[in-house]
Amino acid sequence: MRIHYLNCGTMHPRFTSLIVPHMDRVPCLCLLVETDDGLILVDAGFGTQDMEDTSRLGAGNLILNTRPDAEQTAVRQVERLGYGREDVRHIICTHLDRDHAGGLGDFPHARVHVTADEHDAALNPRDARERERYRSCHFAHGPDWAIVEGSRGEEWYGLECVRDLPELPHGILLIPLAGHTRGHCGVAVDSGDGWILHCGDAYYVKEELREDGRTPLGVAGFRRIAHCDYKRAMEQVERLKEVLKRDTGGLTLIASHDQFEYRNLFGKPLD
Ligand SMILES: [Zn+2]
Incomplete structure (x- = not known):
């Protein structure tokens, strides 16, 4: 499987340059996997309609x-x-927030794989925060959902995982990492040269994962605002x-919004 790293949207969150300098500009990192049976996207970033009309992204934007x-x-x-949109056969979403699901509508024929808890959170939001973060316009085209139930106790690097996902190659696993949202998960892809774990929003900058590292203060503050279950989200970091x-x-671990990872991957700072 050949894997491309894509940045499918850039945010310049307001008021962050002083308070959260690590997140003064953030990418939306996605994976594009080329297989013998077509293309697989891991996360969809923002969509073309969002770019034409950013009011679709809600007040949070x-x-x-x-x-x-x-x-x-x-x-x-x-x-x-050199591909067409119909070549994208599957999209696997770490979760369905606006910055990960906005692009679903650009691939109406793709199967969209997501955990059952995340599907329920996005389509049956429980509270004002869930109603704001998930944008119903992103699902209005009626995605061809492939709902993934919980794991059967299998492990990957000591983490609970879901293997043998229907219709997907064996080298792609889901890793439940709830906390940021109800059904948030990581997606592990065997590149043939090693594993890549797309961690979605389970962490924001790699500094958080260093053994001696502490979450930078501003990032910790952002986490409190952005996560539906802060305690659980911190457990996932551990x-x-x-x-x-x-x-x-x-x-290789990557996170959606790590501008330093972007610089490593693309050899230039995010602008
Ligand atoms: Zn995000």
């Missing part, structure tokens, strides 16, 4: 401040690689640290 740039959307990047301890080489 007044803070998140998404840059309207259709060229960053997954569909435009897929096209630049579990990811344990995963890194088990790594004997060949394991």
Whole structure:
């Protein structure tokens, strides 16, 4: 499987340069996996309609401040690689927040894999926060959902995982990492050269995962606002640290909004 890293949207959150300098600009990192049976996206970033009309992203976008740039959307990047939107057969979502699910509508024929808890949270929001973070316009086209139930107790690097996902290659696993949202998960992909774990929003900057590292103060504050279950979200950070301890080489962790990871991947700072 050939794997591309894509940035499918850039946010310049307001008021962060002083309070949360680590997050003064954030990418929306996604994976595009080329397989013999077509393309698989891990997270969809923002969509072309969001870029035309950012009011679709809700009041939260007044803070998140998404840059309207259709060229960053997954569909435009897929096209630049010489494919058509119909070549994307599957999309696996770490969760369904606006900055991860906005692009679903650009791939109406794709199967959309998501945990049962996340599907329920997005389509049956429980409170004002869930009603705001999930945008019903992102699901209005009627995605072809493939709902993933819980794991059967299998493990990957010591973490509970869901293997053998229907219709997906064996080298793709879901790793439940709830806390940021009710059904948030990581997505592990075997590149053939080692595993890549897309951690979604389970952490924001790698500094949080260093053994001696402390979550930078501003990032911790942001986490309190953005996570539906702060305690559980912090437990996931600790579990990811344990995963890194088990790594004997060949394991790569990425997070959606890590601008420093962006710089590593693309060899330039995020603008
Ligand atoms: Zn996010």
